[in-house]
Amino acid sequence: MVMDGVPTVIRGTGSYAPSRVLRNEDLTGIVDTTDEWIVTRTGIRERRIAAEDEATSDLAVPAARAAMEMAGLGPEDIDAVIVCTLTPDMLFPSTACLVQSLLGLRRGIPAFDVDAACSGFVYGLESARGLLAASRKYRNVLLVGAEKLSAILDWTDRSTCVLFGDGAGAIVLTRGEEGPGGHILATDLGSDGVNSGLIHMPAGGSRVPASPHSLEGRQHFLKMNGREVFKLAVRAMVASAERVLEEAGVSPQDLVGIIPHQANIRIIESVAQYLKLPLTLFPNNVHLYGNTSAASVPLAFDEAIRAGKLSQPGPLLLIAFGAGLTWGSTLLHWEPLS
Numbered sequence: 001m002v003m004d005g006v007p008t009v010i011r012g013t014g015s016y017a018p019s020r021v022l023r024n025e026d027l028t029g030i031v032d033t034t035d036e037w038i039v040t041r042t043g044i045r046e047r048r049i050a051a052e053d054e055a056t057s058d059l060a061v062p063a064a065r066a067a068m069e070m071a072g073l074g075p076e077d078i079d080a081v082i083v084c085t086l087t088p089d090m091l092f093p094s095t096a097c098l099v100q101s102l103l104g105l106r107r108g109i110p111a112f113d114v115d116a117a118c119s120g121f122v123y124g125l126e127s128a129r130g131l132l133a134a135s136r137k138y139r140n141v142l143l144v145g146a147e148k149l150s151a152i153l154d155w156t157d158r159s160t161c162v163l164f165g166d167g168a169g170a171i172v173l174t175r176g177e178e179g180p181g182g183h184i185l186a187t188d189l190g191s192d193g194v195n196s197g198l199i200h201m202p203a204g205g206s207r208v209p210a211s212p213h214s215l216e217g218r219q220h221f222l223k224m225n226g227r228e229v230f231k232l233a234v235r236a237m238v239a240s241a242e243r244v245l246e247e248a249g250v251s252p253q254d255l256v257g258i259i260p261h262q263a264n265i266r267i268i269e270s271v272a273q274y275l276k277l278p279l280t281l282f283p284n285n286v287h288l289y290g291n292t293s294a295a296s297v298p299l300a301f302d303e304a305i306r307a308g309k310l311s312q313p314g315p316l317l318l319i320a321f322g323a324g325l326t327w328g329s330t331l332l333h334w335e336p337l338s
């Protein structure tokens with residue numbers, strides 16, 4: 001068993017989705033689409049939409065509380081907080097600082113955001129592991145993936161607005177522990193900035209600050225070339241999975257489960273096909289939530305654990321792909337959390 005550096009374990013998970021359900025049928029009254037088109041192209045049947053006064057940090061907090069509760073930890077036990085998101089409450093301060101305050105975590109602990117779009121959680125996991133490896137000051141790191149994508153969707157663009165939803169997932173990563181949970185064995189992260197234009201939000205940053213012109217041009221919304229992204233997503237996720245498995249000397253056939261980014265059931269099916277693995281190894285909830293970007297992997301992970309779908313010990317893989325472009329895989333040795 002490969003174990004780079006300081007051993008770490010995921011000892012609690014949690015998730016949260018806002019209560020408002022937007023079904024495909026509801027979308028047919030908003031854009032020119034059909035339930036049949038959305039289901040056959042993506043597998044999505046419904047998604048959750050946050051309330052107007054609910055921001056990303058408000059979704060992050062209940063997910064984080066659930067993860068801390070499963071880990072048996074209180075706010076005073078958390079030594080750092082990382083929030084992975086591409087829809088922060090605001091450009092600054094970081095959503096992690098807001099979450100630190102909302103949860104009543106100790107003042108003085110590090111808090112920062114990670115933006116690697118839909119790969120954010122896997123990037124955040126490696127950042128959390130890096131903190132734990134860097135210093136004994138850190139024992140428990142709270143890692144949250146949370147998104148209010150509905151706030152940056154163009155509700156007149158049928159090629160994107162039907163694909164995404166809001167939600168949050170969280171874990172607590174602890175240093176140096178034996179016992180149940182997910183023990184990180186190896187990680188693979190990558191990026192391709194040359195293709196940054198394939199998924200992006202053009203305005204609102206320093207390149208195109210907000211102006212009447214940017215508003216008029218609908219530049220404050222997510223834009224995506226879905227067809228190109230689809231092909232690159234499958235290739236990058238398969239290659240990343242193969243690299244991390246090879247690094248750890250684990251065969252795909254030994255995996256007890258794979259938690260993929262939940263963007264599209266056809267992407268998940270293609271990844272399963274390339275890895276020559278049955279779809280039953282891939283717990284998925286894309287039909288219920290759509291693509292929740294950085295929240296998608298921890299939300300699917302937490303639901304699979306709580307539904308008893310990860311009851312076998314063994315190697316477990318998390319794989320993600322997103323804007324940037326970015327991708328990443330984390331291989332865990334999984335001991336079921338009771």
Ligand code: ACO
Pocket residue numbers: 032033034037038041042117118119158159160162163199225226227228229230233263264267291293321322323
């Ligand atoms: N309803 C009905 N028709 C639609 C809709 C819709 N909602 N959206 C697009 N269409 C039409 C298009 O206009 C096109 O019509 P045309 O042939 O007359 O031009 C037709 O359907 C086919 O469009 P395609 O783009 O070829 O459809 P495709 O089969 O590729 O599915 C999809 C599109 C679902 C977006 C797919 O490409 C996909 O899932 N891509 C990957 C997205 C992804 O994984 N993103 C991950 C990262 S996201 C992040 O990081 C934030």
